[in-house]
Every structure is written in structure tokens, then in C-alpha cells.
Amino acid sequence: MDVDTRLLRYFAAVAEEGNLTRAAERLFVSQPALTKQVKQLEAQLGVELFVRSRAGMVPTEAGDALAARIPGLLADWDRALRETRSAASRAARVLRVGFVASAANESTQRIIAAFTGRRPDWRVDLRQTDWSEPSAGLADGRVDVALLRLPFPGQDRSNVAVLLTEPRWVALAESHPLAALARIPFRDLWDEPFVAAPQETGEWRDYWLATDERDGTEPRIGTVTRTTDEWLTAIANGYGVALAPESCARFYPRPGVAYRPVTGVSPSRVAVAWAKDGDPVIADFVRSCLEHRAPSAR
Amino acid sequence: MDVDTRLLRYFAAVAEEGNLTRAAERLFVSQPALTKQVKQLEAQLGVELFVRSRAGMVPTEAGDALAARIPGLLADWDRALRETRSAASRAARVLRVGFVASAANESTQRIIAAFTGRRPDWRVDLRQTDWSEPSAGLADGRVDVALLRLPFPGQDRSNVAVLLTEPRWVALAESHPLAALARIPFRDLWDEPFVAAPQETGEWRDYWLATDERDGTEPRIGTVTRTTDEWLTAIANGYGVALAPESCARFYPRPGVAYRPVTGVSPSRVAVAWAKDGDPVIADFVRSCLEHRAPSAR
DNA sequence: CTGCGTCGATAACCTGACGGCATGGACGTC
DNA sequence: GACGTCCATGCCGTCAGGTTATCGACGCAG
Numbered sequence: 090m091d092v093d094t095r096l097l098r099y100f101a102a103v104a105e106e107g108n109l110t111r112a113a114e115r116l117f118v119s120q121p122a123l124t125k126q127v128k129q130l131e132a133q134l135g136v137e138l139f140v141r142s143r144a145g146m147v148p149t150e151a152g153d154a155l156a157a158r159i160p161g162l163l164a165d166w167d168r169a170l171r172e173t174r175s176a177a178s179r180a181a182r183v184l185r186v187g188f189v190a191s192a193a194n195e196s197t198q199r200i201i202a203a204f205t206g207r208r209p210d211w212r213v214d215l216r217q218t219d220w221s222e223p224s225a226g227l228a229d230g231r232v233d234v235a236l237l238r239l240p241f242p243g244q245d246r247s248n249v250a251v252l253l254t255e256p257r258w259v260a261l262a263e264s265h266p267l268a269a270l271a272r273i274p275f276r277d278l279w280d281e282p283f284v285a286a287p288q289e290t291g292e293w294r295d296y297w298l299a300t301d302e303r304d305g306t307e308p309r310i311g312t313v314t315r316t317t318d319e320w321l322t323a324i325a326n327g328y329g330v331a332l333a334p335e336s337c338a339r340f341y342p343r344p345g346v347a348y349r350p351v352t353g354v355s356p357s358r359v360a361v362a363w364a365k366d367g368d369p370v371i372a373d374f375v376r377s378c379l380e381h382r383a384p385s386a387r
Numbered sequence: 388m389d390v391d392t393r394l395l396r397y398f399a400a401v402a403e404e405g406n407l408t409r410a411a412e413r414l415f416v417s418q419p420a421l422t423k424q425v426k427q428l429e430a431q432l433g434v435e436l437f438v439r440s441r442a443g444m445v446p447t448e449a450g451d452a453l454a455a456r457i458p459g460l461l462a463d464w465d466r467a468l469r470e471t472r473s474a475a476s477r478a479a480r481v482l483r484v485g486f487v488a489s490a491a492n493e494s495t496q497r498i499i500a501a502f503t504g505r506r507p508d509w510r511v512d513l514r515q516t517d518w519s520e521p522s523a524g525l526a527d528g529r530v531d532v533a534l535l536r537l538p539f540p541g542q543d544r545s546n547v548a549v550l551l552t553e554p555r556w557v558a559l560a561e562s563h564p565l566a567a568l569a570r571i572p573f574r575d576l577w578d579e580p581f582v583a584a585p586q587e588t589g590e591w592r593d594y595w596l597a598t599d600e601r602d603g604t605e606p607r608i609g610t611v612t613r614t615t616d617e618w619l620t621a622i623a624n625g626y627g628v629a630l631a632p633e634s635c636a637r638f639y640p641r642p643g644v645a646y647r648p649v650t651g652v653s654p655s656r657v658a659v660a661w662a663k664d665g666d667p668v669i670a671d672f673v674r675s676c677l678e679h680r681a682p683s684a685r
Numbered sequence: 686c687t688g689c690g691t692c693g694a695t696a697a698c699c700t701g702a703c704g705g706c707a708t709g710g711a712c713g714t715c
Numbered sequence: 716g717a718c719g720t721c722c723a724t725g726c727c728g729t730c731a732g733g734t735t736a737t738c739g740a741c742g743c744a745g
Contacts, residue, residue: 090468091396095389109693122733124694129731134468136475143692143741151475158467165463169456170388170432177434177449407722420704422723427702441712441721688745695738702731709724715717 090133094166097159099126100138104156108145171230178233182211184374187225187232189218190317196252196381197236203377208370219316220286223293227362234363234371236378238334242291247362250375252382254358257299258338259351260321261330268347275353279303282311282329284320297332299354321346334359388431392464395457397424398436402454406443469528476531480509482672485523485530487516488615492551492634492657494679495534501675506668517614518584521591525660532661532669534676536632540589545660548673550680552656555597556636557649558619559628566645573651577601580609580627582618595630597652619644632657 102112103123113120127146131138138152148156178185184204188197201213216232218225225235228243239249259273267273267281285308286294295301298308311329314320324331325345334357338348361378363371400410401421411418425444429436436450446454476483482502486495499511514530516523523533526541537547557571565571565579583606584592593599596606609627612618622629623643632655636646659676661669 091391091393092464093389093391098389110691118732119734120693121695121735125732128694134471136472138471141693145692149475150478151471154474155467155471158463158470162460162463162467165456165460166390169453169460172456173432173436173449173453174434176452177447180448408720416703417705418722419706419724423703426723439722443721686745688743690741690743692741693739696736698734700731700733702729704729705727707725710722712719712721714719 092130092133094163096126096130097163099123100130101156101159101163103127103139103146104148104152106145107147167229175230175233178214179368179370182208183214184208184211184234184370185214185216185226185232186234186236186374187216187218187227188236189220189223189225189238199381200236200374200377203380204374207373207377211370220290220293220320223286223290224362227364230364233368234361234374236359236361239358239360240292240296241362242293244362246365248365248375249360249362250379251358251360252378254356255335256356257332257351257354258335258348259330260324260333260337260346260348262325262327263345263347264327265330265347267330268349270349272350272352275299275302275351278330278351279306280309282309284323284329284331285310285313287313287315299332302354317341390428390431392461394424394428395461397421398428399454399457399461401425401437401444402446402450404443405445465527473528473531476512477666477668480506481512482506482509482532482668483512483514483524483530484532484534484672485514485516485525486534487518487521487523487536494550497679498534498672498675501678502672505671505675509668518588518591518618521584521588522660525662528662531666532659532672534657534659537656537658538590538594539660540591542660544663546663546673547658547660548677549656549658550676552654553633554654555630555649555652556633556646557628558622558631558635558644558646560623560625561643561645562625563628563645565628566647568647570648570650573597573600573649576628576649577604578607580607582621582627582629583608583611585611585613597630600652615639 099112099116099118102116103109106112106115109123109127110120113123116123127139134151134155136151137149138155139146139148175185186201201215204213205211216226223237223241224243225237225241226232227235227237227247228241236252239251259267259278261268261281267277283298285298288294300308309329312323314323320331321341321343323329325343332351332354333348335348335350361375363375397410397414397416400414401407404410404413407421407425408418411421414421425437432449432453434449435447436453437444437446473483484499499513502511503509514524521535521539522541523535523539524530525533525535525545526539534550537549557565557576559566559579565575581596583596586592598606607627610621612621618629619639619641621627623641630649630652631646633646633648659673661673
């Protein structure tokens, strides 16, 4: 019997939420569409998956049994998908390199040149991601190797080599009183509202809020942004301040946004990361990275 | 990214056949439909899966990678499906009992009565299958327990208890010269065309052709049938002869078809079979079967 | 008790995907 | 040069999936 993974995702969302309306929102479809899909799944299986009540949708035992299996099924499909894509790029001698916007720096050009020297018959496919995806596509297998900032989600499943370390600064509205200072103690920022990364970026978000370096004070969230542009705009408009690597001041100047050094907060590390599977081509790329790392990281 | 399992089956068929036209036949769709589906899968993945040539469709490395994963994915989905259905029937206190047409016999009624005595709050759902499905739905988890004939596909994944043994007879056209004999030596049937079960029934087919008891002589296939009715018609019309359990002569008399005892061929065994997972309700059903088994099997 | 908010289900409609048939184009074979 | 065997393409009918608007059931607050 055939199913679409979409149906399985729909079902899983309803089972988790216990509520059609909310599940529909989460899936970006209308509630009637979800109603129909769930009914259709039940019809296809010949099994009642939910008990409907005013309280919402409660999974039956069969529904629970199915819900327990779905994450595994979807994960397996995802893995097959990634392996297929990576087989394709390997066969085409294409190395897929991801980098997060803020990690890109002057040495990228030289790294690629060095790699091309080592593997003249390979081509490099560069994919830039904004910081809504701090693993630069490595976590979901869309790239083979990534230049990014530590920490990132899925870091424990990857090999990592640090390329450089740079201090974290703060970006704030030029009109902000603290902008008058030449350097700002991090302690003075604890009570400021912050412009944060989305919840789902996990430890990346926490790192840039420096949650661990506030002595337990909860960070205040001014607003959440997904792209560099949104981020700059939010800061300029005074929705909050945000930590950022020093180089950000050079790469992303913006009228209305001031960058200042911060004391009392740990520096940020840029690294190259790759899957733990010992591909010699990736090893060559990593070698090319290490040749060009900043002296500070050696 | 979403896919339909149908698309995966399509892809797998093409990868196996290496030929669109033949794969299309096997899948009971037209060749253009398959062409489109394969292209769509490639578009969805963003990966070329086949190299097209006059020789046919040759999988690329990516295609091979995907093809290697698909059987596992489909099997997992199938398992999830079976578990869901079985959870549903367990919750509804329904025991799903399959039996193949030819295994049903007079004791079925008594077995069910005995089971109902043991589990008054349970209901028995009987599902008869013809011999295109000799496991009576046990192999694909559509029933919890089955009354059937040995051997059957998937037998090694099940527990089995023999209920009765009966000689194999032969069914042939009344006009057939051998029908004149009161009992027919199996040796005399070796060169006869046989009415056989479909290829995909595996050892079931071989067993009823008695492939192992012909000293290596290849059986001749007169025609292939899927249902009891087709089978009887084929025999009456002289497309071939066929082995059948003795009781078949009582249950399926048919003008134009004669049944005769056969010497020199092993008898057939009727058994109860169930999944190896120790459900106490199933155990009660098996117990009810064993109480009513024929003396010959004890 | 009445009006409102929150559930899920239903109706009417539109679009696009899938499948079928007929046909085309490339290439090898007799 | 005609034919057979591949896969691709064009055209068309059908149906599944989505959307919006609306309904019925129920609980709760005024």
C-alpha cells in the first residue's frame, strides 16, 4: 500500500499537537485540508487513528503505534535522500562546500585555489546560508564540508578543525546610550533586549545570546530574525542589541548600526567541519583550509 | 522532501529491469506514465538517476545508491503498516483469522466455538483467501493467525502446528485417458502439463507441482490460475492436470473434473500458523485448534 | 439564557498531477 | 530501406489536494 511521506508528516503533526487547527498552522495548510488528509489516511489503512472530541484529536492505540514508527521512517528516507545526492556529487567530482554568511572571510578564495591545485579535476560548489542554518547544510547532508562558526547543531556528528578565533563584539543602534563607550563590559548588556536567532537553531542561538556567560540571568529577547538583513534592520530600529564577530563590523556596516568591542565574553571560533566518513577528497579540502588558517589558531 | 512510496516502487522496478517498457508492464502502467514519473523523481531529487541509451535505462551511481536503500525503506513502511493494523484489531478485541480455501474444513466451526469459549469478549474475523495467497495473509500481517497448508511463503518466520494430514490426489479432465484408472502412480503424471499457481507463490507452487518428487524432471506448465474457479475450469477444459488434497474432491466437485488418488507422492499437511510474538490470545486460539485436530496428526 | 470562542466537519470550487493513447525520433538489424 | 525496439512528447480526461466560507457541537462568561 502506497503513502506519501507528506501524509505521514501530517499525521505525525496532528498526533503530536492533539489538535487539528494548530497542526494545520504548523504545517502551513488549512484546517479542512488536514481534516481530509487524516481521514484519507485512515481510509487507506482501514484503521481509526484518532478519537475526535471537543478537546481535540486523541490518537487511538493504532494511532500511537503508527506515530511511534513515523520518525524512524522519515529519518530513513531522509538519509537515503542525502546519500543519493552525495553519491551524485561525488560521481560528478563536485565538492559541495557550505559556509555561513558570517564565517566567509578573505581566505576563502585562497582555500579554494589550494584545493583546486590538489584536485584539478574537481569542481567546488559554494553554498552560502544565512544564520537560520548555522550548520551551513552540513547537518542535513546538503554539503560535504562547511566553513562555519562553533558551536553549531549536529557538531558532535562531525569532525571539526578551528581555523581562527576572533573577539565577539556587540552591534547596537547608533543612538543607543552604550554606543558612546569605546568598549562595553558584557555585564552592562545583560539587561538589554537582544535580537536573537530562531528557537530551532538550538545551541547556536544560545551561544550568540551568551546564555552561559550571564551568571544565570535570563536573556531578554527583543525580536527574532532569520536573515542578515532583517537582523541589521532590527538592530538599527532599536529592537535590541546583538553579539557579533568582530569581522561583522567590516563586512556588514550599516547606517544606524554601531559595532563596539565587548569585554568579558568569550571569543568566537571559525572552523571547517565535515562528516565523519574519511573521504580523501574532503581531507584534501580540510588540508587546504588548515594551510590558510590564521596564526592565532595554530 | 516528500515522496510517494509508489514513486519509489516505480524507480526500483526500472532500476531492476534496466528497461522502461518492461518495468511498465510489470507495474501495470503505460510506458509514458513511467517515463514521466521517473523524470519527476529525478527532478524532485535534483539528481540524474539513469543514463538513457538505446540499450535501456542504466542507473547512475546515484541511482545505484538510491536503489540500494529502497527495499529497506519499503519493508519498514510495510512493517509499520502491519503493526498499526494489528494494534487496531487488538484494541478492538478482534482476532483476525485467515484460512486458505482448501484448508477450510469441518472443524473450523468447532475451533471458533472453542476459542470464543476461552475468550468470550473477543470476536473472530474470518478472512478466506484463494491460493494466490497461500499464507492466507499471515506473511503480510493482515491476519494474526491462519489455517493453511504447508509449506507456505514466510513459513520460517512463523510458528506452525500441524492439524491434519491427508493424501494428495490428482484433478484431471474426465475425458483424460488416465481418469480411467482408480489410482494413478505419480510417475505417470510427470509428463503431463500441469495447471500451476502463479510464479510469485514460490515454494507453494513448487509443492503442488511436486517438483521435488520427480527425480529432477522439469514439470510442464499447461497454464497458470489464481482462483479456485479458474483452476477448475482450466482442468475441465484439459489445459492440464493438478495435484490437490483429497478433501478437494468433496469440496469442489465439478462436472468435467475427475479426482483420483495418486500413489508415490507425499501427503499434504494442514496446519495453524502464527507470528512468533507470543500473544496470549493467539495462544488460546492455537490451543483451540489443537483440541480439534485429527487423530492422525497427534 | 444568550452570545462568543474553539473544536472539527462539510460544501463548492480551482488547479495541477497522473494516467492513458497516439505518435515521434534515434538507432540497430535483417 | 523497411522494421523493431528503445525512450520522449503532446494532448486530453479524471481525480486528488488545496482554498475559502460556513456549519454544528460544545463549553464558558456575562
